[in-house]
Amino acid sequence: xxxxxxxxxxxxxxxxxxxxxxxxxxxxxxxxxxxxxxxxxxxxxxxxxxxxxxxxxxxxxxxxxxxxxxxxxxxxxxxxxxxxxxxxxxxxxxxxxxxxxxxxxxxxxxxxxxxxxxxxxxxxxxxxxxxxxxxxxxxxxxxxxxxxxxxxxxxxxxxxxxxxxxxxxxxxxxxxxxxxxxxxxxxxxxxxxxxxxxxxxxxxxxxxxxxxxxxxxxxxxxxxxxxxxxxxxxxxxxxxxxxxxxxxxxxxxxxxxxxxxxxxxxxxxxxxxxxxxxxxxxxxxxxxxxxxxxxxxxxxxxxxxxxxxxxxxxxxxxxxxxxxxxxxxxxxxxxxxxxxxxxxxxxxxxxxxxxxxxxxxxxxx
Ligand code: MLT
Numbered sequence: 001x002x003x004x005x006x007x008x009x010x011x012x013x014x015x016x017x018x019x020x021x022x023x024x025x026x027x028x029x030x031x032x033x034x035x036x037x038x039x040x041x042x043x044x045x046x047x048x049x050x051x052x053x054x055x056x057x058x059x060x061x062x063x064x065x066x067x068x069x070x071x072x073x074x075x076x077x078x079x080x081x082x083x084x085x086x087x088x089x090x091x092x093x094x095x096x097x098x099x100x101x102x103x104x105x106x107x108x109x110x111x112x113x114x115x116x117x118x119x120x121x122x123x124x125x126x127x128x129x130x131x132x133x134x135x136x137x138x139x140x141x142x143x144x145x146x147x148x149x150x151x152x153x154x155x156x157x158x159x160x161x162x163x164x165x166x167x168x169x170x171x172x173x174x175x176x177x178x179x180x181x182x183x184x185x186x187x188x189x190x191x192x193x194x195x196x197x198x199x200x201x202x203x204x205x206x207x208x209x210x211x212x213x214x215x216x217x218x219x220x221x222x223x224x225x226x227x228x229x230x231x232x233x234x235x236x237x238x239x240x241x242x243x244x245x246x247x248x249x250x251x252x253x254x255x256x257x258x259x260x261x262x263x264x265x266x267x268x269x270x271x272x273x274x275x276x277x278x279x280x281x282x283x284x285x286x287x288x289x290x291x292x293x294x295x296x297x298x299x300x301x302x303x304x305x306x307x308x309x310x311x312x313x314x315x316x317x318x319x320x321x322x323x324x325x326x327x328x329x330x331x332x333x334x335x336x337x338x339x340x341x342x343x344x345x346x347x348x349x350x351x352x353x354x355x356x357x358x359x360x361x362x363x364x365x
Contacts, residue, residue: 002021002090004021005020005021005022007019008021009066010086010090011089012085012086013082015062015067015068015069015082017059017062017068017082017086018066019059019060020047020057020058021056021057022047022055022056022057023051023052023053023056026055027054027055028055028096029054029055029056029057029092029094030050030054030096031083031092031095031097031098032046032056032057032058032059032098033059033099033100033102033104033106034058034061034064034065034102035100035101036101036102036197037064037154037158037189038064038182039060039061039066039184040059040060041058041065041177042100042178042181042251045254045261045351046058046257046260048350048351049257049261049264049265049347050261050264050265050268054268057090057095059086061079061106062074062078062079062082062189063188064185064193065181065184069186069189069192073192073196074196076106076196076197076199077109078196080109083097083110084114084117087117093117094116094117094118095118096118096119096120096121096122096268096271097118097120098124098264099126100124100252100253101124101125101224101250102193102197103124103126104123104124104126104127105127105197105200107122108121108123108128109200109203111210111212112206112210115209115211115212119212120214120271121213121214122214122264122267123214123215123217123230124218125218125219125222125250127233128202128204128207128232128233129202130201131197131198135198139194139195140198142154142157142190143190143191145157146187147187150187151182151183151185151190154190155179155182155183158182159179159182161223161224162178163178163249163250163251164219164220164221164247164249164255165221165249166221167249167255171255174251204233204236207233207237208236208237210238210239210240211239213239213240213267213271214237214240214241215240215241215263215267216230216234216237216240216242216243217230217243217245217264218230218245219249219250219251219252219255220244220245220246220248221247221249222249222250223249225250241267243263245260245263247259258344301342304342304346307353310353311349311353315353315356317356318352318353321349321352
């Protein structure tokens with residue numbers, strides 16, 4: 001029987017892997033893979049936003065979050081093997097995958113070597129290149145520095161590169177969360193991961209063999225894997241779309257979740273609706289024509305209606321948030337209210353409701 005919820009433990013290869021599994025059993029599955037040295041909680045916002053329409057899984061990579069370190073050296077190949085075994089244990093034959101940075105290295109390696117296991121790919125703030133000799137050298141220096149100065153110092157050095165400058169004014173909570181994820185990672189795991197990152201092989205040569213639809217997302221201010229890196233991958237993957245996320249650095253899903261989720265939801269809906277819909281979305285990017293996203297708009301409207309009814313019937317204390325909604329959510333088509341606004345509005349209502357439920361567990365049902 002499938003376990004649903006957070007921090008579920010499951011035996012994978014030689015380790016216990018911790019994962020979150022939300023959404024309906026029968027829905028299309030998406031698996032999220034986090035960056036270095038973070039953990040699955042970096043995807044909380046995306047899990048929340050997708051779980052009504054998809055089965056959404058986010059897991060902690062070996063040595064990160066609550067997953068065991070194991071007794072062997074790390075490599076991207078080992079992480080890929082863990083991913084495939086994890087899918088086997090959960091009886092998932094095929095899935096969509098989304099990886100950010102190190103998660104993207106794993107996702108690319110996995111899809112290039114095991115294409116039969118994946119139906120679509122989201123590459124966020126990542127790259128297909130191997131480390132340059134200078135980058136390898138920096139990783140070895142980081143290993144020495146962690147031994148001498150501890151993990152806090154590593155976090156001090158990493159954080160300014162992970163976020164856009166403007167996030168230091170707007171996203172203090174996200175920065176604090178990322179710092180907590182970093183300092184929670186054990187020294188041993190950091191050493192192992194830095195070696196694995198330094199030793200990873202390039203995956204650019206096989207980009208042209210990727211057959212599934214691919215969404216490439218990158219923060220406009222990403223200093224680690226900048227937009228040019230994303231453009232390079234897009235120009236080499238046949239069925240790929242590129243989204244550059246404003247107001248974001250390397251952790252675009254945390255820095256601008258509204259835009260990130262909007263792009264992700266739109267892509268997922270197009271994948272879900274089959275080849276014609278995907279073709280349409282791809283054509284729209286190449287010709288810059290306006291696409292008819294009627295179905296996506298309908299879905300969003302019905303999700304908003306659903307949540308509005310829940311609030312009216314069960315949580316009248318939250319009615320004030322409904323009052324702050326855009327003047328009208330179009331029952332009929334209203335070009336003034338874009339899908340983006342609808343998506344942002346839905347995400348914020350959902351976040352308000354979930355926060356309220358968490359803070360008032362006794363009110364549930
Ligand atoms: C990450 O976010 O996973 C790292 O920036 C990856 C890297 O250091 O190459």
